[in-house]
Amino acid sequence: MAEKPPGQDPAHPxxxxxxxxxxxxxxxxxxxxxxxxxxxxxNWLIFWAITGSFTSTLLYDxxxxxxxxxxxxxxxxxxxxxxxxxxxxxRKITIFLAAPPGDSLRPARDYFHEYIKPIxxxxxxxxxxxxxxxxxxxxxxxxxxxRKLRKRSGEKPAAESAEEPEEKENSDDLRYEVRKRSGxxxxxxxxxxxxxxxxxxxxxxxGLHEGWLGPLVPPRPxxxxxxxxxxxxxxxxxxxxxxxxxxxxxxxxxxSDSPPQTEPPTPDPPPPKPAKATPKPPYITPEDYPTxxxxxxxxxxxxxxxxxxxxxxxxxxNTPTRIYRFLTRRHLADSTGRSVAALVLASHSRPYIQSAExxxxxxxxxxxxxxxxxxEGAVTQTGEAWEQEAILKEEEREWSKTAWAPxxxxxxxxxxxxxxxxxxxxxxxxxxxxxxxxxxxxxxxxKVDKEKRMQDPSLVDRIRRWxxxxxxxxxxxxxxxxxxxxx
Amino acid sequence: xxxxNASEQREFxxxxxxxxxxxxxxxxxxxxxxxxxxxxxxFTTKSLHAKEEGCVMKCVDKYLKGSERxxxxxxxxxxxxxxxxxxxxx
Amino acid sequence: xxxxxxGGRPQLSSAEKIAAAETEVEMISDMFNRLSQSxxxxxxxxxxxxxxxxxxxxxxLDRCVSKFFEVNLKVSEKxxxxxxxxxxAGGGMSGFGM
Numbered sequence: 251m252a253e254k255p256p257g258q259d260p261a262h263p264x265x266x267x268x269x270x271x272x273x274x275x276x277x278x279x280x281x282x283x284x285x286x287x288x289x290x291x292x293n294w295l296i297f298w299a300i301t302g303s304f305t306s307t308l309l310y311d312x313x314x315x316x317x318x319x320x321x322x323x324x325x326x327x328x329x330x331x332x333x334x335x336x337x338x339x340x341r342k343i344t345i346f347l348a349a350p351p352g353d354s355l356r357p358a359r360d361y362f363h364e365y366i367k368p369i370x371x372x373x374x375x376x377x378x379x380x381x382x383x384x385x386x387x388x389x390x391x392x393x394x395x396x397r398k399l400r401k402r403s404g405e406k407p408a409a410e411s412a413e414e415p416e417e418k419e420n421s422d423d424l425r426y427e428v429r430k431r432s433g434x435x436x437x438x439x440x441x442x443x444x445x446x447x448x449x450x451x452x453x454x455x456x457g458l459h460e461g462w463l464g465p466l467v468p469p470r471p472x473x474x475x476x477x478x479x480x481x482x483x484x485x486x487x488x489x490x491x492x493x494x495x496x497x498x499x500x501x502x503x504x505x506s507d508s509p510p511q512t513e514p515p516t517p518d519p520p521p522p523k524p525a526k527a528t529p530k531p532p533y534i535t536p537e538d539y540p541t542x543x544x545x546x547x548x549x550x551x552x553x554x555x556x557x558x559x560x561x562x563x564x565x566x567x568n569t570p571t572r573i574y575r576f577l578t579r580r581h582l583a584d585s586t587g588r589s590v591a592a593l594v595l596a597s598h599s600r601p602y603i604q605s606a607e608x609x610x611x612x613x614x615x616x617x618x619x620x621x622x623x624x625x626e627g628a629v630t631q632t633g634e635a636w637e638q639e640a641i642l643k644e645e646e647r648e649w650s651k652t653a654w655a656p657x658x659x660x661x662x663x664x665x666x667x668x669x670x671x672x673x674x675x676x677x678x679x680x681x682x683x684x685x686x687x688x689x690x691x692x693x694x695x696x697k698v699d700k701e702k703r704m705q706d707p708s709l710v711d712r713i714r715r716w717x718x719x720x721x722x723x724x725x726x727x728x729x730x731x732x733x734x735x736x737x
Numbered sequence: 738x739x740x741x742n743a744s745e746q747r748e749f750x751x752x753x754x755x756x757x758x759x760x761x762x763x764x765x766x767x768x769x770x771x772x773x774x775x776x777x778x779x780f781t782t783k784s785l786h787a788k789e790e791g792c793v794m795k796c797v798d799k800y801l802k803g804s805e806r807x808x809x810x811x812x813x814x815x816x817x818x819x820x821x822x823x824x825x826x827x
Numbered sequence: 828x829x830x831x832x833x834g835g836r837p838q839l840s841s842a843e844k845i846a847a848a849e850t851e852v853e854m855i856s857d858m859f860n861r862l863s864q865s866x867x868x869x870x871x872x873x874x875x876x877x878x879x880x881x882x883x884x885x886x887x888l889d890r891c892v893s894k895f896f897e898v899n900l901k902v903s904e905k906x907x908x909x910x911x912x913x914x915x916a917g918g919g920m921s922g923f924g925m
Contacts (some may be wrong), residue, residue: 330886336806340886362913374882424820441855491809741848741885745841749848756849760856775873798878803871803888806880807863810892817856818896 294394314580321699322587323372330374348382352651373594386529388453396461448645463542464533534671554599772796867889
C-alpha cells in the first residue's frame with residue numbers, strides 16, 4: 251500500500267506521517283480525487299430548504315391545476331364535436347364580470363381567462379360579456395339587455411314613448427336584423443348566465459328585476475323632478491356616453507344647489523352623475539317591485555344562472571391567505587371547472603328555493619354602513635328567505651374596507667347595490683334556476699379524463715405509467731404473469 | 738347601385754355574371770386543391786381508395802357548409818361596417 | 828355597395844361608373860375569398876371525420892370573420908394615418924384596404 255518515504259529508517263516507521271488510506275479504493279486507483287461530502291453551511295441549508303419547498307409546492311400545484319382543468323375540458327369536449335347546421339348560431343351564454351370591491355376589473359377578467367374560458371372553449375360555446383367597472387354597471391347592462399329582448403318580442407313601450415328620443419340602431423341590432431332576414435336562427439335551448447362573485451350577483455339580481463318588472467322607457471323627468479328636485483335630462487339614459495361631457499356644467503350647478511334640499515333621498519332614481527362613465531340610473535328601485543306589473547313577455551322560466559365564487563382578498567395583512575391561495579389553486583381550478591362544466595353541459599338545473607334556513611344564513615344583524623339606503627325589511631321579513639340571497643354570502647367578509655365606505659358627500663345618491671340587502675320578488679325569484687351537475691358526474695369526469703389521457707398521454711403521464719405510479723394498459727409481462735398465476 | 742341608370746345597370750349585370758362565373762371556377766379549383774392536399778397522401782395506387790374518397794366527399798361537404806356560414810357572417814359584418822360608416826379603405 | 832359613391836362627386840361617364848362599381852364588387856369578393864381561405868385553413872382541421880361542421884368549428888369560423896374584419900379596419904386606419912402624414916392628399920390611397 252503506502253510506500254515508505256525514501257531515506258527513512260525501516261526500523262522506525264513513522265505511522266503518524268503516513269497519509270491514512272481513505273475513501274473509495276476503486277476511485278483512488280483510478281486517480282480520482284477524494285470526494286468529501288459535507289453539508290453546506292447552515293444559512294445555505296435554510297435558503298435551499300425554503301426555496302426548494304416553495305418551488306416544489308408551486309410546481310406540484312400548477313401541475314395538478316392543469317390536470318384538473320384538462321379533466322373538465324375533456325369532460326365537455328364531446329359537445330364541441332356535435333354537428334351543427336351552418337345556419338344555426340351556437341349556444342351563447344352571458345358572462346357577468348364586475349370589478350371586485352376596491353379593485354379594478356383586471357382580477358375578474360384574469361380569473362375568467364384562467365379558469366372559465368378554457369372550459370367554455372372546449373365545449374364549443376359562444377359567449378358575450380357584460381362588464382362592470384363601477385357599481386351598477388352590470389345592473390344597467392343586464393336591464394338594458396332584457397329591455398331590448400322585450401322590445402324584440404313585440405312589446406311596445408307605454409304611453410310616454412312619444413317623449414323617447416329616436417333610438418339609434420347599433421351594430422348589434424343591425425346584425426340581428428340581417429340574421430333574421432337571412433334565416434339564421436339562434437340556438438334553441440337553454441342559454442345561461444354566468445355570474446362572477448357576490449357583488450356581481452347582487453347587481454345581477456337587481457338587473458333582472460329592473461329589466462322584467464320595470465318600464466321600457468326611463469321614468470319621466472317630471473317624476474324625477476318631484477322626488478329629486480333636480481333636473482334630469484330626458485335624453486340622459488339613451489345617449490349618455492356621448493353627451494355627458496357637455497352636460498357637466500349643468501350637473502355641477504345641480505350639485506351646488508343640492509345642499510339646501512333637506513332630506514337625503516332614499517335611493518330612488520339617482521340623478522345622472524357628472525362623471526364620464528356612470529351607469530344608467532335604474533328605472534325602478536327595490537321598493538317599487540311589489541307595485542310593478544310584470545312584463546307581458548316574461549318567460550315561464552328565466553335563463554338558469556351559475557353564481558361563481560371569485561376569490562379576491564386585498565391587503566398586506568392578508569398576505570398569508572393570499573400565499574396559501576396562490577399555492578392551492580388546484581382546488582379552485584377543480585371546483586370552478588366542475589361548476590362551469592355544469593353550465594356547459596346544461597343537462598340539469600334546479601330552481602332556487604325559499605326557506606327559513608337561508609334567512610339564518612344571512613347575517614341577521616347585517617346593517618349597511620350607509621344608513622340612508624335602507625330597503626331591507628321592505629319585502630322579506632317573514633323569516634323565510636330566498637336561496638339567492640345567501641349565495642356566496644361568505645365573500646362579503648373578504649371585501650376590502652373601502653367597499654363599505656359610505657358615499658362621499660358629493661355623490662350621496664350613488665347607487666350601492668353591493669351594500670344593500672337583496673330584494674327578491676317572488677315573480678322573478680321563482681323563475682330563476684341554477685345549473686347543477688348530475689350526481690356521479692365527478693367520477694364520470696375522472697373516467698373520461700383517464701380514457702383521453704390513455705389515447706394521448708403527456709410526458710408526465712408516460713413517466714407515471716412507466717414508473718408504475720399509474721396503471722396503464724396491461725403490459726405483455728403482466729399478462730404472462732397472470733396466466734402463470736392461474737395455472 | 739344608385740348611381741347607375743337602366744342601361745348601365747344592364748351592362749353591369751352582364752359583367753357581374755361573367756365575374757361570378759370566374760369566381761365559381763376559382764372556388765372550385767381551390768376546393769379541389771384543398772381536398773386533394775388534405776385527403777390524398779398515398780401514391781402507391783392509381784385510383785382513390787374508399788377511405789380517400791370518403792374523405793374527399795366529407796371535405797367538400799364541410800367546405801361548402803363552411804363557406805355558407807362564412808358568407809352569412811361576412812354579410813352581417815359588412816352591413817354593420819357600412820352602417821357604422823367606418824368603411825375599410827376610406 | 829353604394830359606399831364608393833360619396834356625395835359631391837364630379838359627374839362621371841357611364842363607363843367610369845361601371846368600372847367603379849366593378850372595382851368595388853371585386854374588392855369585396857376578393858376580401859371574401861381571402862377571408863374564407865384563411866378562416867377555413869385556421870378553423871377546419873384537415874381530418875374530415877364527418878361531413879357537417881361541428882360546434883367548435885362553427886364558433887371558430889364566426890369569431891374568425893369578426894376578427895378578420897377588425898384587423899382589416901385596424902390596418903386601414905393605420906395606413907390612412909401614414910398616408911395622411913406623408914402627403915396629406917391621400918388621393919392615391921383611397922381605394923386601398925378592401
